[in-house]
Amino acid sequence: MPDQASIDPEKIIFGTMRLAQGERTAEQTADYFAALHDLGIRTIHSSHEYESFPLVTDALQVMARREPRRSFRHMVKLAEPSFDDEDRFSPDRLSRRIDHYRRALGVDMLDDVQWMWRRKLDQDPGRIADFAADADAIGEAVEKERARGSVARLFCVPYTPDFAASAIGRDWVDGLAVYRNVEERDYDSALGQASAAAKTAVVIRPFFGGKLVAGADPAELLAAALDGPAIEAAVLSTNSIAHMRALLD
Secondary structure, three states: OOOOOOOOHHHEEEEOOOHHHOOOOHHHHHHHHHHHHHOOOOEEEEOOOOOOHHHHHHHHHHHHHHOOOOOOEEEEEEEOOOOOOOOOOOHHHHHHHHHHHHHHHOOOOEEEEEEEOOOOHHHHHHHHHHHHHHHHHHHHHHHHHHHOOOEEEEEEOOOOHHHHHHHOOOOOOOEEEEEOOOOOOOOHHHHHHHHHOOOEEEEEOOOHHHOOOOOOOHHHHHHHHHOOOOEEEEEEOOOOHHHHHHHHO
């Protein structure tokens, strides 16, 4: 592992997936977000698929009303197409899904979209072939969204290294969002490709879904997950400000 040093809070994207597991109200969640902001964390990751999403949007409304100076960048998870009932890419669905997030989060622009082409992974060759066939249409739709100011950057969540290799060279793909921790390094080659193309990446699951935490130093695990080419930040979730502060210290 790399030598331990303090971690820049801007390298942490706060993941909201687990927020609904507690008993916080929207007001208490707004307090929690304010404390994260005070620690220097400036990006929130959310998804309408998470049970926590209504709590997140309500808390952001509370913050906007009482503390408008504390604002966040937003990264969202967006599938287009999504599983077998949506066989191919649709620019209209993409635009509707982007606008749903903008309304729900109360923002004009989504800073980062984690985009994915969903399909069962045992169908990966077909998924990659369909993506390649639709890639120009996806790129055109993404550039239209950028032109209207609805999206800043698009990260590809590839699900497999082969899909990552197919996606990273596309001009409209700004980077990758991939699993990476001390056990999972399947995407390190793709991260090297991203770096060579002057693109970036964010890390998902830096603690391997919690499997690595027992008996380990979480700060060391996080530093190891971040220690790679092209990586700018990691998505990480905790219900404890004390835990987050300990990671940063």
